[in-house]
Amino acid sequence: KAxxxxxxxxxxxxxxxxxxxxxxxxxxxxxxxxxxxxPGQGLQFLFEYFSETQRNKGNFPGRFSxxxxxxxxxxxxxxxxxxxxxxxxxCASSPGTSGFTDTQYFGPGTRLTVL
Amino acid sequence: GQSLEQPSEVTAVEGAIVQINCTYQTSGFxxxxxxQQHDGGAPxxxxxxxxxxxxxxxxxxxxxxxxxxYGYLLLQELQMKDSASYFCAIKAAGNKLTFGxxxxxxxxx
Numbered sequence: 001k002a003x004x005x006x007x008x009x010x011x012x013x014x015x016x017x018x019x020x021x022x023x024x025x026x027x028x029x030x031x032x033x034x035x036x037x038x039p040g041q042g043l044q045f046l047f048e049y050f051s052e053t054q055r056n057k058g059n060f061p062g063r064f065s066x067x068x069x070x071x072x073x074x075x076x077x078x079x080x081x082x083x084x085x086x087x088x089x090x091c092a093s094s095p096g097t098s099g100f101t102d103t104q105y106f107g108p109g110t111r112l113t114v115l
Numbered sequence: 116g117q118s119l120e121q122p123s124e125v126t127a128v129e130g131a132i133v134q135i136n137c138t139y140q141t142s143g144f145x146x147x148x149x150x151q152q153h154d155g156g157a158p159x160x161x162x163x164x165x166x167x168x169x170x171x172x173x174x175x176x177x178x179x180x181x182x183x184x185y186g187y188l189l190l191q192e193l194q195m196k197d198s199a200s201y202f203c204a205i206k207a208a209g210n211k212l213t214f215g216x217x218x219x220x221x222x223x224x
Contacts, residue, residue, distance in 0.1 A: 004157075033212070035214075042202075042214055042215070042216045042217055043158070043202060043204075043214035043217070044214075045211050045212055045213065045214075048211075056211050058211060090157065090158070092158075103148070103160045103163065104150075104158070104160065104212065105160070106157035106158045106159065107157060108156070108157050109157060
């Protein structure tokens, strides 16, 4: 099976702009989670989508939003970009149906730089 | 909320054994996972412990003590390719996966 894919891989934006990142999960996986990784804060959970519904949400401001489509592909949007949003954004998929033991399969990430 | 603590860096030579400890504080604990991430790469799953005890997968083993809120990842017969960051993660109340800050393992020849 093909792995998790994310597009674009690299992105440069300026403060105040908005950005949309895309994630295609492993075929058959219905859960997609998003994480932000920075040197200072480590890996932080943003949100999880399952069957087109947000199932869990981390502690991020409302500028961070997401959605999931019927084919399980997911997008994440960040509005009004700030310098502190510069990070590696990782998407992870899992079957989503085995409860709390779901292994996360990560994509390569999108490196976002905000200038 | 949840919090995890693990050492920031460990250095060892090829062939050695390294133990990465992870202590956590949380409510509604379900299990402890470990992930490996090479520089520039994506995290990859290594192991999961839901019950107390040792889980062995090849050269890597993971241990959990729920009563002590403590776990560790043991890397045996270290190889150069094991140089990477290792993250412990817990899934607890709210079904959110919380990661530790990561331990950078540097393997020297």
